[in-house]
Amino acid sequence: MTCEEAVRKLYEYLDHELDTTTAQQLDKHLEICKSCCDHFEFERKVKTLIKDSCFDEKAPQLLKDKIRDTLGFI
Numbered sequence: 001m002t003c004e005e006a007v008r009k010l011y012e013y014l015d016h017e018l019d020t021t022t023a024q025q026l027d028k029h030l031e032i033c034k035s036c037c038d039h040f041e042f043e044r045k046v047k048t049l050i051k052d053s054c055f056d057e058k059a060p061q062l063l064k065d066k067i068r069d070t071l072g073f074i
C-alpha cells in the first residue's frame, strides 16, 4: 500500500468502514511509515475530541479550545 492509498483509506478506517483485509494492510503501512502514522494519530485525536463533545454545527467553545490544543502539538 502506498502513502496515497493509506491516507485515502484513513477516514474509512476511522469510521470502521474498511473490510478486514484492507484494514490490516493499512495497519501494516502505519507500522512502517512514520508520516502516515503521525497523520493517522492526528486524525484519530481530532475525531475523538469531536465525538466526546457531541459535535454539531455549533461547536462549544470548550471543543474549539480542545481542537486548538491538539493542533498545537504539531
Ligand SMILES: [Zn+2]
Pocket: 002, 003, 004, 006, 029, 033, 034, 035, 036, 037
Ligand atoms: Zn505512508
